[in-house]
Amino acid sequence: MTAKQTIFVNEFTNGILDPEQEMLGPVQDGGHIIAITTPGCWGPMITPCIRGGHEVTKPVYIEGAEVGDAIVILIKSIQVTSIATSSGNDKPVDGRFVGDPFVSVKCPGCGELYPETKIEGTGPESIRCTNCGTDVSPFVFTNGYSIAFDSKRSVGVTLPKEAAEKIARDGHTYMKTPENSVQNPIVTFAPHDLVGTVARLRPFLGQLGTTPRRPMPDSHNAGDFGQFLVEAPHEYGITKEQLEDRTDGHMDINRVREGAVLICPAKVPGGGVYLGDMHAMQGDGEIAGHTTDVAGLVTLQTKVIKGLSIDGPMLLPVPEDLPHLALPPTRQEREAASALAKQWGVKSLEESLPVSFIGTGSSLNEATENGLERAAGTFGVSIPEIMNRATITGSIEIGRYPGVVTVTFLAPLPYLDKLGLTEIVRDQYSPILNN
Secondary structure, three states: OOOEEEEEEOOEOOOEEOOOOOOEEEEEEEEEEEEEEOEOOHHHHOOOOOOOOOOOEOOEEEOOOOOOOEEEEEEEEEEEOOOEEEEEEEEEOOOOEOOOOOOOEEOOOOOOEOOOEEEOOOOOOOEEEOOOOOEOOOEEEEEEEEEEEOOOOOEEEEOOHHHHHHHHOOHHHHHOOOOOOOOOOHHHHOOOOOOOOEEEOOOEEEEEEOOOOOOEEHHHOOOOHHHHHEOOOOOOOEOOHHHHHOOOOEOOOOOOEOOOEEEEEOOOOOEEEEEEEEEOOOOOEOOOOOOOEOOEEEEEEEEEEOOOOOOOOEEEOOHHHOOHHHOOOOHHHHHHHHHHHHHOOOOOOOOEEEEEEEEEOOOHHHHHHHHHHHHHHHHOOOHHHHHHHHHHOOEEEEEEOOOEEEEEEEEEHHHHHHHOOHHHHHHHHHHHOOO
């Protein structure tokens, strides 16, 4: 099939990323993906026929991408289309799943796995098994809220009971769930524990990446959530070693937003770029376990880097999202450093640019170790060197609690030159270089 310059995506998975399934595309190396995305966590979590906890786009084949290459994803635009959504902290309901409530839901009435559902009324008991009529949602809120957005999608306000119930009665309209989505809108639950809270929007993608080497529930394509798959009793259970087949596409890092650049490993032919789980806003850590899931419209551009073998994603945030110590030195700072170097006999100063490596694991400690190992392995240097660089020219930042971090530091240009990354990184930070 002839590769296209631009591909429009409005098809979604059933929650499983499967490298054996046919991909969309192909799209040309350097081409664009324009995608409609569905709301991420809560809607799929109360829709048992979705088997992965999310409902992401079908993966796209990138022309020329082979196993062992990397795919650069430039996030050109992210636009929220939802008018309102609901979210909050979750509690699994015993007796309604096999091993994992995100993946393997079982109706407590008729015992059917992955049952089809219907909506009857509103509230937390409104999701019913089509077969027997039993309340089948595997999750309820411990503390939840409904939030509406202004027409410019700049601010949101949490709603009282009456407003939340009005939205609940017409959930698909207010959430703008795409026509091809099968999820039940979470606003149907009408949570209203927070009222009158104001939150500013800064949308980002909780899911963006490439297809793993083996079938994997989309929300578990990460080192922390993936732990639930290890020796799991359902059909998607894996060994600890097989978890290495992940690509960490589920990051929930709020810096994966418009203007950022993500560099992802190709672990299957064509890479299989997918996206979803758009959020309206989130503080570092996503400490409640969930944030404001929204539908949206996204434009990406993809480029292949041949022979760049990386285990997990690298991130080039927008300049204002960089840690203070990872900002490239200003002209004035370099002049001061040059004078100091001359005073102490330092013959030359490093030329460097900022990079972030994603690390994931069962805990934040393990995720940090993973990020350090990935950075050291990619550049062919020691872990202690990366630790020093991240300490004095960068930072370790939490993406998602319990186990996603970014390891950010200023990387010497020779390190980037060797991997063919200098031009991409320099282009990302050209507005602030030599200021």
